[in-house]
Amino acid sequence: MIWKVPYINLGKQFKNLEKELTAEFKRVMNNGDFILRADVKKFEENLANYLGVNHVIGVNSGTDALYLSTDALEIKSGDEVITVAHSFVATAASIVYRRAKPIFVDIGDDYNINSNLIEKVITKKTKAIMPVHLNGRSCEIEKIIDVAKKYGLFVIEDAAQALGAEYKGRKVGSFGNLGCFSLHPMKTLSCAGDGGFISTNNDFLADKIRTLRDHGQKIKGDYLFFGHNSRLDNLQAAILNVKFQHLDEYIKKRREIAEKYNEELSSLPIILPPAPSNEKYFDTYTSYVIRTDKQEKLIKFLRAQDIESYIHINQPLYSYPGLNLKNFHLKNNEKICKEILSLPIYPEMNDKQTKYVIDSMHKFFSEDSS
Ligand SMILES: Cc1ncc(COP(=O)(O)O)c(C=O)c1O
Numbered sequence: 001m002i003w004k005v006p007y008i009n010l011g012k013q014f015k016n017l018e019k020e021l022t023a024e025f026k027r028v029m030n031n032g033d034f035i036l037r038a039d040v041k042k043f044e045e046n047l048a049n050y051l052g053v054n055h056v057i058g059v060n061s062g063t064d065a066l067y068l069s070t071d072a073l074e075i076k077s078g079d080e081v082i083t084v085a086h087s088f089v090a091t092a093a094s095i096v097y098r099r100a101k102p103i104f105v106d107i108g109d110d111y112n113i114n115s116n117l118i119e120k121v122i123t124k125k126t127k128a129i130m131p132v133h134l135n136g137r138s139c140e141i142e143k144i145i146d147v148a149k150k151y152g153l154f155v156i157e158d159a160a161q162a163l164g165a166e167y168k169g170r171k172v173g174s175f176g177n178l179g180c181f182s183l184h185p186m187k188t189l190s191c192a193g194d195g196g197f198i199s200t201n202n203d204f205l206a207d208k209i210r211t212l213r214d215h216g217q218k219i220k221g222d223y224l225f226f227g228h229n230s231r232l233d234n235l236q237a238a239i240l241n242v243k244f245q246h247l248d249e250y251i252k253k254r255r256e257i258a259e260k261y262n263e264e265l266s267s268l269p270i271i272l273p274p275a276p277s278n279e280k281y282f283d284t285y286t287s288y289v290i291r292t293d294k295q296e297k298l299i300k301f302l303r304a305q306d307i308e309s310y311i312h313i314n315q316p317l318y319s320y321p322g323l324n325l326k327n328f329h330l331k332n333n334e335k336i337c338k339e340i341l342s343l344p345i346y347p348e349m350n351d352k353q354t355k356y357v358i359d360s361m362h363k364f365f366s367e368d369s370s
Helices: 010-031 038-051 062-072 090-096 141-151 203-212 234-244 247-265 295-304 331-337 351-369
Strands: 055-059 080-083 101-104 126-129 154-158 178-182 196-200 214-216 226-229 288-291 340-343
Touching: 010 234, 038 055, 038 196, 038 234, 055 062, 055 203, 062 090, 062 154, 062 178, 062 196, 062 203, 062 226, 080 090, 090 101, 126 141, 141 154, 196 203, 203 214, 203 226, 247 288, 247 351, 295 340, 295 351
Parallel strands: 080 101, 080 126, 126 154, 154 178
Antiparallel strands: 055 196, 178 196, 214 226, 288 340
């Protein structure tokens, strides 16, 4: 289906970068440089500089970034990890995969973990906190780091949706012990398929994760554990290094569209995304999420106007296998799930398309109230 306004448009992004990307593709293919070669190293250096951290380790996906993190921190059966249900399923899965128990905390109106509730659920079994920076907005990470320090807990930031987002001028993924990022096609910086990376300032963890992503073991420096095959492909890294040069421009464009939405949709009976960026938050708008009590009706209406929109997180309260979410206090989470809707937002979206979405939103609510 060809939409008047698709949710994203990676074909257009490719057209804009076709010459550089094709040249890189040919170079890598001609050289046969596929596994852990110079382009991966360059990508890791680019991203470490960008985030202001000592190490970045390229891996196979954002999911693997989380799995390798819980693995590297030796989270194990009997441990508890505090996190949110209002996230992509991989967040909780990375805890369950270690046979540990996710302890879900409710979210605030910014869609992120309510940091005031964390201390209440800490027990002797708590090993780590795994906050998520959802939709390209930082959670209250400074407060979470303080709580973690007080109780001697690890912090794994799930920054899969938040590359470039800042809290008080500092990039997310640089606060905790480990930061986990996704390079999935839906993300602000994306490769041609799956990819991800981990950020850290800790030399030991960086080395351990580099070993874990490449089948584990390590003879002289000891270790000797089994590992994974989770390396970021060199071809993907070459593609990413081209796109990385445009990352700030992509974020700027997303923020401009969000600003237009914020202005032009403010008169409608909907809840807009959390207050726009200020001295505390720099948002990247990986998703532009509104809230409405007419979620399903609005999606259908937009579809009829040829506009692609999504309910990104509508399932988790009931579909985490083996976990009964009714055991947790997730009132706001439950309410918000029934109201959220993500509007199209991507750097290649033109003014005409943005206006069309805005006009269609106005049309829906004027027809709906009449
Ligand atoms: C919050 C969050 N965590 C983890 C992931 C997993 O990333 P990937 O799809 O690259 O495996 C995603 C991907 O959508 C995500 O949004």
